[in-house]
Amino acid sequence: MKFNLNSFLLATSTALDHAEEEIMHITTHHSKRCAYISLRIGIELGLSEEECFDLCSLALMHDNGVTQAFYNQNWLEAGEKKSLEIMEKLVDHCKIGEKNVRNFPFLTSPKNVILYHHEYLNGSGLYGLEEGDIPIMSQVICFADDIDMKFDLLDSSITALNGINTYAKENKGNLYHEEIVEAFLRLSSKISFWRDLNDENILNSVERYLPVIDSTIELKDLLSISSVFSNIIDSKSKFTALHSNELTSKAKMVTEYFGWDERKSVFFQVAANLHDIGKLSTPRSILEKNGPLSKSEFEIVKEHAYLAHMILKAIDGFEQIHEWASAHHERNDGSGYPFGMKEEELSFEAKILACLDMYQALVETRPYRAAMSHENAMIVIYEQVPRNLFEEAIVDLIAEIFAAEAA
Ligand SMILES: [Fe+2]
Ligand SMILES: [Fe+2]
Ligand SMILES: [Fe+2]
Ligand SMILES: [Fe+2]
Known part of the structure; x- marks a missing residue:
């Protein structure tokens, strides 16, 4: 049958985000914003249409393992817990998330993108991987995820934008790939990029930049x-x-x-x-x-x-x-x-x-x-x-x- 993986994932991301809100305190439409930012950076980096299509799906699903990793855990309610325990759960959400998408009908056979979506160039991520070992899609998603978690992207005041841009520049070549940061800074200079992220526009914005690809599924x-x-x-x-x-x-x-x-x-x-x-x-x-x-x-x-x-x-x-x-x-x-x-x-x-x-x-x-x-x-x-x-x-x-x- 005809099947558009991104149309399916965009629809279901609303529910996934709700589940993660309770555990990770993310804000509404987090995965759609990550998908939009990743997609725009992917296009800037010159990824192919098929790669951009997959990048969007993976960004929408980047934290799909959260609910299962934190299953039956009361650490949130319990307040202070050993950070090691939390770290283990974080690693689990990468492993479970990767396993969950293993049989998805991707176009470019991306591997380990969700597994390594918390890796930094300097090796300070969950698995300690360094630059060349981290899939490029993971690097893009990691950057998009981080800026959405650290900043209120719906606040497009000059002060707020300066804060985000400064963070990106300060971590260029250290946490994030130089080309990713430069692509982001080019996008960040356009007012439309920030308006596209608004709650009322975000779904439309992702769809507007998504390559139109007809696919079928068994x-x-x-x-x-x-x-x-x-x-x-x-x-x-x-x-x-x-x-x-x-x-x-x-x-x-x-x-x-x-x-x-x-x-x-x-x-x-x-x-x-x-x-x-x-x-x-x-x-x-x-x-x-x-x-x-x-x-x-x-x-x-x-x-x-x-x-x-x-x-x-x-x-x-x-x-x-x-x-x-x-x-x-x-x-x-x-x-x-x-x-x-x-x-x-x-x-x-x-x-x-x-x-x-x-x-x-x-x-x-x-x-x-x-x-x-x-x-x-x-x-x-x-x-x-x-x-x-x-x-x-x-x-x-x-x-x-x-x-x-x-x-
Ligand atoms: Fe029911
Ligand atoms: Fe039921
Ligand atoms: Fe994550
Ligand atoms: Fe996230």
Whole structure:
């Protein structure tokens, strides 16, 4: 199928950034700003269109390993911790991030760009690599990442710009490659470069400089990219550590039961992998609350379905995946969210996925209850039928397909 990796990553970066905000205290659109700065520097350096395309994808994904590296770590809340422990976690986010993108359909086979995105020319980075050993794309991303972390790039006052330019010059040839700093200083002299970074412009700005490249993807590769995201989503909380992955395995069993063709089967599994992508923006304190949620907390939880809708709607070729995944909390009587869609507006596949999601949640442990058996989960789901939340025929299917597995 036709697939533009950058259009996919630009859409999902909103959710990834939310997850990192909680851990790294980055600001909104951090990865898009890194992608924009990297892309502009890449073009200045004379990288090919294909290299610039890959550079943008890698910059968008540069910290994708953060959520998994810091999984279940309370060091942030705990305050002071040994710096060695933090350093190990930082190295882990490079390793995990690199592994996650290993099977992405890049155009130029870039290697170890994310692994070495915290290396400095003088050897003072996480792995102590020096100049010639650091991939050029890693060097560009490292520079873009650093200036976005150290400075408020949305403040384009003369004083602020002087501060950034001075920092770049002072570290030229020391931390950062001379050509990278010089390319940046040429860009920095243009007012448009800074305006492009504004929140309301940033998405458009990246798209404007991205080379237009038509690419296609094998269905199995699409499934493996979506699995990377389901692993990141699942790592957000120990209680949902397997939720998206397990849902996808069950979704696969559903597709086999119906004998759907490969395309429909993969789309259904991708929908399962990504259905909770919006949870990356739900605070962990709510996901792990040991007790019933307050009304306002539940309102925050509901946001995740709307965010999934916004993200998936923006991806070309994802129309069906979007329809199925973003309706996973809709219910037949219109009492679901985010749209309150009714029975007749929901497709058969969306209804199955919604029911399957509830089944999966019930057979998992939650902070306030133990995991249920298949039988008990089915009792709870059958209770939804007279209330017109799910239809009986769909619930019967779930009961039938998973009874054998549970036995
Ligand atoms: Fe990083
Ligand atoms: Fe970063
Ligand atoms: Fe959900
Ligand atoms: Fe879910």
